[in-house]
Amino acid sequence: MKENTSFKDLKLKSELERALTKQKYTIPTPIQLKSIPGLLLGKDLIGIAQTGTGKTAAFILPILHRMTEKYPRVINTLVLTPTRELASQIGESFFAYGEFLKFKHTVIFGGVGQGKQVQALSRGVNIVVATPGRLLDLMNQGKLNLRNIEFFVLDEADRMLDMGFIHDIKKIISKLPPNRQSLFFSATMSPQINELAKKLLKNPIHVEVTPQATTVERIKQYLYFVDQPEKERLLLELLKHEHLTSILIFTRTKHRADKVASFLSKNRISSDAIHGNKSQNARTRAIKDFKTGKTKVLVATDIAARGIDIDNISHVINFELPNEPESYVHRIGRTARAGTDGTAFSFCAAEERNYLRDIEKLTKQKIEVMEHAHHSETAKNAVGAAARPPPKKSFSRNSRFKQKSGFTSKNKKSFSKNYKSNRFKRSPKRR
Numbered sequence: 230m231k232e233n234t235s236f237k238d239l240k241l242k243s244e245l246e247r248a249l250t251k252q253k254y255t256i257p258t259p260i261q262l263k264s265i266p267g268l269l270l271g272k273d274l275i276g277i278a279q280t281g282t283g284k285t286a287a288f289i290l291p292i293l294h295r296m297t298e299k300y301p302r303v304i305n306t307l308v309l310t311p312t313r314e315l316a317s318q319i320g321e322s323f324f325a326y327g328e329f330l331k332f333k334h335t336v337i338f339g340g341v342g343q344g345k346q347v348q349a350l351s352r353g354v355n356i357v358v359a360t361p362g363r364l365l366d367l368m369n370q371g372k373l374n375l376r377n378i379e380f381f382v383l384d385e386a387d388r389m390l391d392m393g394f395i396h397d398i399k400k401i402i403s404k405l406p407p408n409r410q411s412l413f414f415s416a417t418m419s420p421q422i423n424e425l426a427k428k429l430l431k432n433p434i435h436v437e438v439t440p441q442a443t444t445v446e447r448i449k450q451y452l453y454f455v456d457q458p459e460k461e462r463l464l465l466e467l468l469k470h471e472h473l474t475s476i477l478i479f480t481r482t483k484h485r486a487d488k489v490a491s492f493l494s495k496n497r498i499s500s501d502a503i504h505g506n507k508s509q510n511a512r513t514r515a516i517k518d519f520k521t522g523k524t525k526v527l528v529a530t531d532i533a534a535r536g537i538d539i540d541n542i543s544h545v546i547n548f549e550l551p552n553e554p555e556s557y558v559h560r561i562g563r564t565a566r567a568g569t570d571g572t573a574f575s576f577c578a579a580e581e582r583n584y585l586r587d588i589e590k591l592t593k594q595k596i597e598v599m600e601h602a603h604h605s606e607t608a609k610n611a612v613g614a615a616a617r618p619p620p621k622k623s624f625s626r627n628s629r630f631k632q633k634s635g636f637t638s639k640n641k642k643s644f645s646k647n648y649k650s651n652r653f654k655r656s657p658k659r660r
């Protein structure tokens with residue numbers, strides 16, 4: 230398919246074309262262009278793509294198209310996804326793209342009572358979008374079965390494994406009939422992911438879109454060297470600027486997310502925090518208030534924000550840098566959805582200096598350093614032990630050894646990584 234192919238050229242059912250027109254989508258995104266033709270032919274697919282690339286429509290459109298060939302009366306499509314928010318968004322997309330078709334879908338996730346979900350299932354649905362834990366629960370209770378599944382999507386497989394869903398996923402897969410079309414999406418590839426994909430897929434087509442570079446290039450990125458205790462004041466000053474209209478702030482921990490949100494609220498800036506300790510209702514409300522502009526700032530941890538589909542985020546602020554450089558790309562990608570530009574500010578304290586090095590290595594870019602009243606030369610020039618967080622106290626069985634040696638399993642891993650990459654031997658470049 231050529232670059233300038235339109236949705237019309239993909240020969241989707243007229244009801245789907247109508248829905249796309251209503252959404253004002255005329256040109257397929259690269260992943261849609263590469264996936265849809267093969268999927269319409271019934272092929273399995275492995276897609277290396279992250280949220281923001283249009284991957285949801287890339288699987289929903291061909292599945293709905295193929296479902297119209299039979300008009301099943303039972304559950305014949307299952308989409309597994311790691312978070313409740315993603316499940317809800319995928320449900321909304323089935324609703325939008327399937328508006329002119331008669332299929333019924335339901336969304337199943339934990340953290341809320343199961344009553345309504347069970348009711349929806351008993352009324353009869355064709356499509357189930359679910360997170361693994363609750364789905365297994367309901368399967369074990371006999372509330373649904375998967376024996377008629379013809380289309381199966383495993384979304385964000387890498388995140389599923391990170392979140393410890395592997396056993397649940399394997400159990401679910403074992404209940405699927407062998408004759409089905411399977412689609413597998415992951416933002417990254419690893420040996421474990423590869424192994425799972427091999428088990429699941431038969432002779433799949435491979436589609437890879439690498440939005441990282443292009444997305445990262447499109448986003449204006451600025452760096453603020455600042456000592457940790459000064460970060461709140463810097464944040465307040467930045468938020469005074471009028472063009473910061475809708476801001477997503479990232480922290481590494483739930484505790485910090487709450488602290489930042491309550492600091493902002495005290496300073497009369499409408500804000501909310503979302504993270505794993507919040508109830509599902511609180512999270513849904515916070516996202517809705519942010520989407521409608523009722524709150525200006527949403528503070529989130531990486532997992533909570535993963536995949537949240539909010540357009541029009543004017544700024545992403547990394548109040549704390551992520552310890553995984555890939556998360557930086559995911560985070561700032563929230564501000565440049567579907568072709569728009571965005572801006573990302575990152576705060577870097579001395580103890581995060583090594584995280585910054587990892588990020589710049591991954592993105593192959595130097596982030597532009599801003600001059601500001603709270604600038605910290607200490608943060609800018611931190612090296613060695615000062616450039617990484619102090620080891621966490623650990624109270625597990627061999628905590629005495631860990632405390633003595635300064636090793637937790639996590640920093641032990643990063644130590645060996647750093648050691649292998651000779652990071653401790655070189656004197657880092659001054660910026």
Ligand code: AMP
Nearest residue numbers: 254256257258280281282283284285567
């Ligand atoms: P996703 O990667 O599926 O989360 O999609 C990212 C965003 O792009 C969502 O807001 C979609 O509604 C939007 N989108 C998906 N496909 C297209 C398209 N072909 N043209 C414009 N926007 C799209």
